[in-house]
Structure formats: structure tokens, C-alpha cells
Amino acid sequence: MRPWEYNIRKVVPYTPGEQPKEAGVIKLNTNENPYPPSPGVVEKKENLEQLRLYSDPTAGELVRALAGYHGLDEDQVFVGVGSDDVLAMSFLTFFNSDKPILFPDITYSFYDVWADLFRIPYETRPLDTSFELNPSDYEAGNGGVIFPNPNAPTGLAAGLDVVRDVLEHNRDVIVIIDEAYIDFGGESALTLLQDYENLLVVRTFSKSRSLAGLRIGYAMGSTRLIKALNDVKYSYNSYTMNTPSIVLGVESVKDEAYFRDTIARVVRTREWFEQELTRLGFSYPRSSANFVFATHESVPAKEIFEAAKKEKIYVRYFDKPRIDNYLRITIGTDEDMRTLVSFLGKII
Numbered sequence: 363m364r365p366w367e368y369n370i371r372k373v374v375p376y377t378p379g380e381q382p383k384e385a386g387v388i389k390l391n392t393n394e395n396p397y398p399p400s401p402g403v404v405e406k407k408e409n410l411e412q413l414r415l416y417s418d419p420t421a422g423e424l425v426r427a428l429a430g431y432h433g434l435d436e437d438q439v440f441v442g443v444g445s446d447d448v449l450a451m452s453f454l455t456f457f458n459s460d461k462p463i464l465f466p467d468i469t470y471s472f473y474d475v476w477a478d479l480f481r482i483p484y485e486t487r488p489l490d491t492s493f494e495l496n497p498s499d500y501e502a503g504n505g506g507v508i509f510p511n512p513n514a515p516t517g518l519a520a521g522l523d524v525v526r527d528v529l530e531h532n533r534d535v536i537v538i539i540d541e542a543y544i545d546f547g548g549e550s551a552l553t554l555l556q557d558y559e560n561l562l563v564v565r566t567f568s569k570s571r572s573l574a575g576l577r578i579g580y581a582m583g584s585t586r587l588i589k590a591l592n593d594v595k596y597s598y599n600s601y602t603m604n605t606p607s608i609v610l611g612v613e614s615v616k617d618e619a620y621f622r623d624t625i626a627r628v629v630r631t632r633e634w635f636e637q638e639l640t641r642l643g644f645s646y647p648r649s650s651a652n653f654v655f656a657t658h659e660s661v662p663a664k665e666i667f668e669a670a671k672k673e674k675i676y677v678r679y680f681d682k683p684r685i686d687n688y689l690r691i692t693i694g695t696d697e698d699m700r701t702l703v704s705f706l707g708k709i710i
């Protein structure tokens with residue numbers, strides 16, 4: 363190493379799913395929504411002249427829209443550049459203990475990356491053999507707790523009783539519930555906000571709102587937590603949200619009917635797809651998300667993954683302990699899924 367390299371922050375970065383550039387791909391590898399965003403978003407004519415000005419550092423319009431939508435006060439909502447930004451900011455803000463933060467062994471693979479980046483000690487707690495989270499693994503003596511609900515990449519939702527149990531045993535640290543997929547199933551922890559000042563619920567526009575490319579995420583919690591997040595944000599970059607994202611994000615929130623309809627379509631396709639998987643000899647934890655985490659009784663996941671890719675069908679494969687015989691398959695359009703099912707029928 364060169365002497366100056368000793369002072370470089372060394373991290374092993376998160377690897378996002380592939381964004382293939384070739385045409386004619388069936389893309390079921392990064393949990394995007396197969397349907398376009400609300401027509402209100404698509405048709406909105408932006409006044410590009412206003413890009414001359416800095417964006418609103420408070421992203422006030424969007425914060426107000428979200429607070430109104432969820433029946434919260436404006437000072438209970440924090441927005442950021444995708445929930446990845448909100449989560450990273452939350453790690454930096456809330457996880458400053460010498461004790462390890464806790465999260466499941468099988469979970470969103472960005473958590474350990476942020477922990478390493480920010481030098482936060484962490485420990486994982488194994489999910490049981492059915493990928494269920496056991497709340498007694500998360501009892502006191504830690505520096506904070508985070509898990510997604512529904513979990514990623516399993517798609518399995520924990521009941522509100524489990525979330526409440528974790529909160530009951532963690533009154534003195536921050537508990538973050540990452541609800542990236544909650545619109546597709548499961549019970550939201552939002553109803554617990556009034557009981558737990560230390561609870562932060564994080565959501566995204568990337569999946570259920572078909573706006574992955576706009577990069578909008580948000581957190582909801584007590585005014586104390588939101589103030590702490592804002593203090594860190596304003597110590598880092600005041601203008602995280604760009605003007606088009608603020609304006610178009612508001613349009614999405616306005617269109618509840620389209621939002622519900624899109625989600626219902628994805629859920630219907632998921633239910634059909636799960637039946638087809640069963641017929642083909644796959645098993646999977648029952649999904650409450652916009653993807654299914656499936657394993658086959660005889661054909662290795664990696665083989666299916668590679669064969670699918672040759673057919674320009676992209677799904678996600680994680681070469682990691684306990685899950686290296688699983689595929690995470692995003693729910694696409696009915697047509698996408700029929701093509702996939704007929705491919706799977708052939709290879710199996």
C-alpha cells in the first residue's frame with residue numbers, strides 16, 4: 363500500500379441488482395413495479411426554468427402531502443433520496459452506541475454495509491428454518507434494532523405482535539422498521555407510532571409507487587426522531603431532494619385510486635404465480651411483497667438463474683449462506699410471468 367492509502371476509508375460496497383442495457387429483457391431482478399407511475403406524474407409539465415433555483419431544503423410540499431396522507435404532523439415526516447438515503451442517514455443519526463445493533467442474518471444486504479461504513483458494531487440474529495423472526499432474539503443490551511417488514515429477500519411478513527414485542531423489549535434504543543414492501547401485504551407499524559417515541563418507520567416510492575428512478579424515500583416517527591434526522595441532514599447536505607422529485611412525488615401521493623389499483627394487480631399476479639410455482643415443484647415462504655423467494659426440490663437455483671439469463675429473463679440470485687439455493691423473483695406483468703413460467707416448465 364502507498365502511505366496515503368492508509369488513510370482512505372475502506373469499504374466493501376453493496377452490489378445492486380443488474381440493470382441490463384440490452385433490448386427485450388424480462389426484468390424481474392430488482393423489485394421494480396412493472397406498471398408505469400400514476401398518469402398525474404407522467405403528464406405533469408415541469409417548469410424547468412425553476413431549476414435555476416435551489417430546491418426547497420425542507421421539501422415542504424412533499425412532506426405536507428405525506429403527513430396529510432398518513433394523518434401525521436409535518437414534523438413527524440422526513441424525506442430523502444430513496445429509502446437507501448433515509449436509512450443511511452438513520453444509521454448515522456441513531457446508531458451511535460458502543461453496543462452492537464441487531465438485525466436478522468437474512469435481510470436487506472445494505473444494513474451491514476452501512477454499519478461498516480459508519481463503524482457501527484453489529485450482530486446478526488438467525489431467522490428460524492422457516493425464515494421467521496423470533497422477537498426474543500432482540501432483547502436489551504443492544505445499540506438499536508432494524509429489520510424490514512415484510513422481510514427482504516424472503517417476502518415474509520412478521521405480525522404486528524412480533525414488532526410490538528421487539529419494541530417492548532427495546533425502549534432505550536431506536537427501532538427501525540423498513541417497510542419498503544408494506545403496501546403489498548403485512549401490517550404496518552405506523553399504528554404503533556403513538557405508543558413508541560423510539561420507533562422509526564421507513565418507506566419508499568420505488569416499489570409500490572413505480573418511481574424507483576425518481577429516488578424518494580421517507581421516514582415517520584416522533585418529532586424528536588425527525589428533528590434528530592433533520593439536524594444530521596442539514597449538517598451534511600441541505601438540498602438532498604431535487605425539485606422534480608418533490609413536485610412529481612406530490613402528484614403520486616394525490617392519486618390513491620391508481621396506487622391501489624396497481625398494487626391489486628401485482629398482488630393478483632403474485633397469487634397466480636405462487637400457484638404455478640407450487641405446481642412446478644418450488645416452495646417459498648408465503649410472500650407479502652412484490653416478489654417471491656423460491657427454491658426448487660431438485661434443480662439448483664444457480665442453474666435456473668444462469669439458464670434464465672441466457673433467455674434474457676433476469677431474476678436475483680444471492681450466493682450467500684442459507685439462501686444460495688433460492689431465487690428472488692420480482693412480480694412483473696402477467697405476460698412476463700407467463701413467459702417465466704413456461705421457461706421454468708421447460709428447464710424443470
Ligand SMILES: *Cc1c(COP(=O)(O)O)cnc(C)c1O
Nearest residue numbers: 444445446470510514542566568
Ligand atoms: C428496495 C429496498 C430499499 C431501498 O429502496 P430505495 O429505492 O432506495 O427507496 C430499502 N429497503 C429494502 C428492504 C428494499 O428492498
